[in-house]
Amino acid sequence: MTLWSGISFNFVVLINLIVAFYYPFISNTTGLDSRISGLVWTCMLISLAVVITIPKSGHAIRTLIASSILRFIYSLGLVPTLWILGALNVSNKVVFIVSLMGNRGTFTKPMNQVMTDFQFMYNIGYLLVCLMGMFVHEFFYSILLFDLVYREETLVNVIKSVTRNGRSIILTAVLAVILIYMFSIVGFLFFKDDFLLEVDALSTALPIVNPETVKVAAGVIGGTTATTLSSVKVMASSSTPTHPRAHTLPPSCDNDTCHKAMNNINSTVSKLQQMEEKLNSTENTTSLTETSGQDSESKERACDSLVMCIVTSLNEGLRNGGGIGDVLRKPSIKEPLFVARVIYDLLFYFIIIIIVLNLIFGVIIDTFADLRSEKQQKEEILKNTCFVCGLDRSAFDNKSVSFEDHIKSEHNMWHYLYFIVLVKVKDPTEFTGPESYVYDLVKENNLEWFPRMRAMSLATTDNDNEQNEMRNLQTQLEMTNKLVITLSQQLCDLKDQMAEQRKHKQRLGILNPAAGSMPTM
Numbered sequence: 250m251t252l253w254s255g256i257s258f259n260f261v262v263l264i265n266l267i268v269a270f271y272y273p274f275i276s277n278t279t280g281l282d283s284r285i286s287g288l289v290w291t292c293m294l295i296s297l298a299v300v301i302t303i304p305k306s307g308h309a310i311r312t313l314i315a316s317s318i319l320r321f322i323y324s325l326g327l328v329p330t331l332w333i334l335g336a337l338n339v340s341n342k343v344v345f346i347v348s349l350m351g352n353r354g355t356f357t358k359p360m361n362q363v364m365t366d367f368q369f370m371y372n373i374g375y376l377l378v379c380l381m382g383m384f385v386h387e388f389f390y391s392i393l394l395f396d397l398v399y400r401e402e403t404l405v406n407v408i409k410s411v412t413r414n415g416r417s418i419i420l421t422a423v424l425a426v427i428l429i430y431m432f433s434i435v436g437f438l439f440f441k442d443d444f445l446l447e448v449d450a451l452s453t454a455l456p457i458v459n460p461e462t463v464k465v466a467a468g469v470i471g472g473t474t475a476t477t478l479s480s481v482k483v484m485a486s487s488s489t490p491t492h493p494r495a496h497t498l499p500p501s502c503d504n505d506t507c508h509k510a511m512n513n514i515n516s517t518v519s520k521l522q523q524m525e526e527k528l529n530s531t532e533n534t535t536s537l538t539e540t541s542g543q544d545s546e547s548k549e550r551a552c553d554s555l556v557m558c559i560v561t562s563l564n565e566g567l568r569n570g571g572g573i574g575d576v577l578r579k580p581s582i583k584e585p586l587f588v589a590r591v592i593y594d595l596l597f598y599f600i601i602i603i604i605v606l607n608l609i610f611g612v613i614i615d616t617f618a619d620l621r622s623e624k625q626q627k628e629e630i631l632k633n634t635c636f637v638c639g640l641d642r643s644a645f646d647n648k649s650v651s652f653e654d655h656i657k658s659e660h661n662m663w664h665y666l667y668f669i670v671l672v673k674v675k676d677p678t679e680f681t682g683p684e685s686y687v688y689d690l691v692k693e694n695n696l697e698w699f700p701r702m703r704a705m706s707l708a709t710t711d712n713d714n715e716q717n718e719m720r721n722l723q724t725q726l727e728m729t730n731k732l733v734i735t736l737s738q739q740l741c742d743l744k745d746q747m748a749e750q751r752k753h754k755q756r757l758g759i760l761n762p763a764a765g766s767m768p769t770m
Contacts, residue, residue, distance in 0.1 A: 335382060355369060426563075428605065440586070447547070638703060649706065672684050
């Protein structure tokens with residue numbers, strides 16, 4: 250679908266470029282110079298050869314299209330070229346609409362659902378505007394350029410920045426109108442004479458006639474080619490008063506035909522002389538009007554009624570950076586209402602220009618910033634979260650499978666889409682067990698068969714980690730048992746040593762009293 254819509258938009262851009270550069274169209278378009286024509290043919294042939302050999306060369310395709318259109322313009326003409334491009338655009342859009350209807354099942358839907366399908370109705374309107382550009386006027390093609398807003402999400406957000414908080418913007422604008430209404434009442438009551446606006450009156454002189462147009466005013470007269478103004482004057486001056494047709498009539502024509510032709514020539518000469526006189530008078534009148542307009546600047550009162558005060562305040566006050574004070578009469582400091590006028594201008598500037606208008610701009614800018622943050626958040630989620638299982642990129646850190654491999658091979662969303670299409674088009678009698686289970690859930694719009702927050706690669710990795718932990722625990726347990734056995738042996742040895750020491754002390758205690766009881770010599 251994106252391919253067909255892109256082709257249509259490119260056709261529209263080419264058509265509008267031709268209209269912008271060549272409108273109004275001239276029927277007798279001059280041909281190209283032989284050298285430029287040869288260059289165009291060379292570009293066409295070279296780009297065609299490159300397109301045939303390298304089909305995906307975008308620059309060659311653009312060069313071929315541009316040179317072909319330029320060749321059509323100077324070979325067939327502007328209007329036939331526009332017709333060819335318009336017919337190609339209409340054909341492309343018809344193919345797009347037919348494929349859209351087939352994919353969406355439009356033929357099986359009721360009429361109310363078809364009429365409420367925005368994409369279908371949008372493309373129907375697009376096709377109607379294309380037909381109006383072909384059969385009504387070329388300027389209708391300019392409307393199709395707004396398709397760029399429909400194609401680009403950024404431009405859609407720009408429009409939504411105004412429409413999402415439209416109620417707030419409208420209420421703020423109503424507040425601005427109320428304030429301007431109050432300022433208009435004050436201006437009408439106290440500063441009516443200050444509302445003097447400079448105006449540029451339209452000139453009432455006759456339009457200037459191009460002398461070159463006068464020269465070709467004589468058309469085809471009596472089936473013969475007309476002459477220019479100078480040649481007509483020569484023919485008229487070469488005839489004598491007594492025999493006006495003696496020197497002008499060719500000897501091969503009869504009296505009636507030549508008499509009618511001569512009458513037409515004489516009437517043309519008189520009309521051209523009148524046009525010359527009118528041209529001279531027009532130039533004089535225009536020069537006088539320009540001189541008088543430069544000498545004095547005309548001003549008009551713009552606040553003789555309250556309605557005019559409101560219109561002037563809205564038109565001039567909002568469009569000027571300094572408010573209404575930029576267009577009103579500059580008062581003198583000696584006037585009694587000078588201070589009041591200064592306060593009036595400053596209040597209008599601070600309240601309307603600085604506060605109210607910036608409130609409207611702030612709402613629009615904040616809304617656009619919110620939409621941009623939402624778009625960035627969506628892009629971040631799509632970039633760092635699996636579409637199928639919903640696991641985050643961080644879940645695959647330090648794992649045997651990376652996040653990119655997971656979304657490309659294990660949980661490829663297109664594979665799931667192909668599987669859904671398979672169970673929808675496959676004969677139910679040929680279903681396997683899993684296919685039958687998924688088919689029943691798809692009919693109920695149930696997504697329980699999706700692996701939410703789990704993946705086979707992570708499960709395998711977790712099992713391996715558990716086994717490794719068990720092995721480590723077992724090794725640690727064996728080492729602990731060996732350590733306990735060693736400590737037990739050391740404890741037994743220590744007990745034996747302590748028992749021997751007690752026995753030794755007991756022997757010493759027995760011997761010492763016996764030695765003390767012996768008589769001395």
